[in-house]
Amino acid sequence: MTAVQDRINAYWTGRAPGYDEYVQRPERFAADQQAWSQVWAAALPPAPLDVLDVGTGTGQAAIVLAGLGHRVTGMDLSEGMLERARRHAAAMPGGPVIAYGDAVAPDFPAGSFDAVTSRYLMWTLREPQVAVANWVRLLRPGGTVAVVDSTWFPDGLDNASENFADHYDSAVRSALPLATAKSIDQTVAVLQGAGLRDVTAVPLTSIYELDQRFGVAPDHELKLQYVVTGRR
Structure with missing residues (x-):
């Protein structure tokens, strides 16, 4: 790993408490769980699958996937995020296993999983x-990669959240090719370039409608999100 990744990890560890509180806010929590359950159920084959959720953050996607009946491992490099994810996983019967690990180079044997997932990782993913x-x-033969993201910063990484620019400095920004993507097609191209078949980007209108109803996170704009999937 690199100094770039260290700065990213430090940023998300600092953000973890506030980020988790936003994800868990009670007025939206049940609607979110239902909507995301539908998103992931449509993106993946039926449970039970062995799923690796990379860049799991506070474990939101990992928890939803486990709730669908999958056997889930969530991994991240931010200790602050991992602490929150472990707390949520421990409170859930059959919850995900939460582990420290690098999304760029997960340390598992070949053919260990039926699916690899991520939520809001691609834009801040080096390499x-x-x-x-x-x-x-x-992936095992026929396995699935499914990633959720958007074009968050098509005009540049102008984010007013506290300490963002201090951590996402010029060195970090130059290492993140999807951070300022202007089209989700750039994420589609990455999956296609890895040899995945039938790569599609599906707009998540249900999440967009929830964002319209409840509002988006501070310092964020209303954006249409996508789930991009491909098969091995």
Whole structure:
């Protein structure tokens, strides 16, 4: 790993408490769980699958996937995020296993999983082509990669959240090729470049409608999100 990744990890560890509180806010929590359950159920084959959720953060996607009946391992490099994810996983019967690990190079044997997932990782992922190629290696034949993201910063990384620019400095920004993507097609191209078949980007209108109803996170704009999937 690199100094770039260290700065990213430090940023998300600092953000973890506030980020988790936003994800868990009670007025939206049940609607979110239902909507995301539908998103992941449509993106993946039926449970039970062995699923690796890379860049799991506070474990939101990992928890939803486990709730669908999958056997889930969530991994991240931010200790602050991992602490929150472990707390949520421990409170759930059959919850995900939460582990420290690098999304770019997950340390598992080839063919360990039926699916690799991520939520809001691709934009802040260094070496995405290398990462997705490594995820494909972890898949069993016919396995799925499914990533959720958007074009958050098409006009540049102008984010007013506290300390963002201090951590996402010029060195970090130059290492993140999807951070300022202007089209989700750039993420589609990364999955296609890793040799995945039938790569599609599906707009998540249900999440967009929830964002319209409840509002988006501070310092964020209303954006249409997508789930991009491909098969090995």
